[in-house]
Structure formats: C-alpha cells, structure tokens
Amino acid sequence: MSELPGIVVTGASGRMGQMLVRTIAESGAARLVGALERAGHDWIGRDIGEAMGGAAIDVLVTDDPVEVFAKAQAVIDFTAPAATVAFAGLAAQARAVHVIGTTGLTEADLKAINAAARHAVIVRAGNMSLGVNLLVQLTKKVAAALDEDFDIEIIEAHHNQKVDAPSGTALMLGEAAAEGRGVKLADVRDSGRDGMTGARMRGNIGFAAIRGGDIVGDHDVLFAAKSEQITLRHRAMDRTVFAKGALKAALWGQDKSPGEYDMVDVLGL
Ligand SMILES: NC(=O)c1ccc[n+]([C@@H]2O[C@H](COP(=O)([O-])OP(=O)(O)OC[C@H]3O[C@@H](n4cnc5c(N)ncnc54)[C@H](O)[C@@H]3O)[C@@H](O)[C@H]2O)c1
Ligand SMILES: O=C(O)C1=N[C@H](C(=O)O)CCC1
Numbered sequence: 001m002s003e004l005p006g007i008v009v010t011g012a013s014g015r016m017g018q019m020l021v022r023t024i025a026e027s028g029a030a031r032l033v034g035a036l037e038r039a040g041h042d043w044i045g046r047d048i049g050e051a052m053g054g055a056a057i058d059v060l061v062t063d064d065p066v067e068v069f070a071k072a073q074a075v076i077d078f079t080a081p082a083a084t085v086a087f088a089g090l091a092a093q094a095r096a097v098h099v100i101g102t103t104g105l106t107e108a109d110l111k112a113i114n115a116a117a118r119h120a121v122i123v124r125a126g127n128m129s130l131g132v133n134l135l136v137q138l139t140k141k142v143a144a145a146l147d148e149d150f151d152i153e154i155i156e157a158h159h160n161q162k163v164d165a166p167s168g169t170a171l172m173l174g175e176a177a178a179e180g181r182g183v184k185l186a187d188v189r190d191s192g193r194d195g196m197t198g199a200r201m202r203g204n205i206g207f208a209a210i211r212g213g214d215i216v217g218d219h220d221v222l223f224a225a226k227s228e229q230i231t232l233r234h235r236a237m238d239r240t241v242f243a244k245g246a247l248k249a250a251l252w253g254q255d256k257s258p259g260e261y262d263m264v265d266v267l268g269l
Contacts, residue, residue, distance in 0.1 A: 135234045190206045
C-alpha cells in the first residue's frame, strides 16, 4: 500500500498551526512530516507533540523550510504575509501543494504567489470553511438580485490577537457582493469610517471590524434598504472548520496541474 501524503505545517505553534497538527493526526488521510516555526522560536528542536502538551509524535520543530519541504507532498501555511510569500517560492521548488490560509496579503504579495503557481499547485482562501465559501456564493446571488436601494455592509468580529482588518473573509464577501453587482470592489470599498465621514455613498460596500476576547470568526453581510433588511450570517464556533478545509485542499491538490485555486474549486461549489 502506498504511503499517505506527507504534510508540513508552517507556524506550527500558532492557533491554526496546532489545530492543523491535531487535525492531520486524527484524519487517517495524511501524515505529518514536518513542523516549521520562525527562527529563534523556543519550540525549535522539540517534538511537536510534546511541545503541544501531549505525547511525542516523532516530528521535531524546525526553522529550515528547504530541508522540510523536500519531504512533503503538501505544505499547509497559516502564518504571516512575508513568510507565506517566501514559502510559496520554496514549496513550488519542492513541487509540493501549497495551501495558503494567511490573510492580510498585499497586491504585491498576491502577484508573487501567482508567479509561484506557474510551477506548482497553490490553493489560497481567506477562509477555508465550507460554510463561508457557501456564504460567498449566496452573497453574490443576493447582491445580483438587489439594486443599489440596498446598502451592503460587511460586519466581522474576531479575537483580540488578530492583526489584519478587514478580515480575509470579509474581503472575499466584499468581492462577491461587488461581482454580483457588476462593479469592482476597489471602486466602491468603504472601510474604517471615523469622524465627519459625510452621508453614506449610494452603491458603496462598507466594512466594519470588531476585535475582542476569543471570538473565532463571525461574519454578517447586511443588505439594508428603506423599511426592510436581509442579513446573511456565518459564525465559526472553533478552528476545526478551517483546519479540515485546509487538509481537504491539500489532498485535493495532489493530482491537479500547476495553478492557483481556491476553496470554491476544492469544494466544487
Ligand atoms: N483562511 C482561513 O480559513 C484562516 C483561518 C484562521 C486564520 N487564518 C489566518 O492565518 C494566519 C495565522 O493565524 P493564527 O491565528 O494561527 O496566528 P498565530 O499568530 O497564532 O500563528 C502564526 C504562527 O506563524 C508563525 N510564523 C510567523 N512567521 C513565520 C516564519 N517565517 N516561519 C515559520 N513560522 C512563522 C508564528 O511564530 C506563529 O506561531 C492569519 O493570517 C489569519 O488571519 C486564516
Ligand atoms: O483568526 C483569524 O485570524 C481568522 N482569519 C481569517 C480571516 O481573516 O478571515 C478567517 C477567520 C479567522
């Protein structure tokens, strides 16, 4: 019998990194072959299972991506933009599927990732859950059905350690709403209102970000008109939904041609 696909988890000590290590171990569909952390992290050299407070699993945390990617069929990466851009090039060199969950990527970052996807499979999404990717499709449909009498506002809430805003998910929802309306999000985006903003511009798509406590990730898409409102809502209750989606993407990508894909491709939505 052939071996299960080998997966490297980057940012292995992080909130998502630890969830991914557990999800892979429990899946029976893949095996963890590497755990990567940034240079200087105090988990480097330790067994990842023990560092997480459990039994040893014979995978030592390393800060050397080249050495560890060479053993992998897939790299699952929920870290930070600069790290993810570097890993995209290295994963492509190793011909490993690169699953990117990292958010807060700039246009320049996205261009670099897209260039790496000429040589290997990259699956990137600001949210890997089934529910959010379905919500993206619903948002596009509702936005296409309603005219600009309905103001579109995207309200997101996350834990107090999140460093980027609006969330990657909020931006996916904004893109979907803009696509449904047949406009470019960049032309109608309205984020970070503060002070004497003036009245709301008809046709704009607004964003509001809440940060507090340990909220995993809540997203509302509000369509507000005179005398009636529709709200589409997703709430993630824990991070397993993201980790399961990322693992599914890593397995799905194994027989695909080089290119950049998203979770709509993976889930066939
Ligand atoms: N797409 C999704 O479904 C989804 C879901 C949850 C989180 N996220 C995103 O994933 C990212 C991480 O989220 P988190 O809550 O796990 O953050 P976190 O801060 O808990 O973890 C990030 C980890 O990456 C490590 N890291 C940073 N630079 C590194 C490098 N050069 N090499 C190796 N490791 C490095 C950090 O040390 C840290 O352990 C964020 O961008 C977040 O928005 C996406
Ligand atoms: O915890 C985070 O950070 C999350 N980030 C993603 C985003 O930016 O949308 C997904 C939800 C959790």
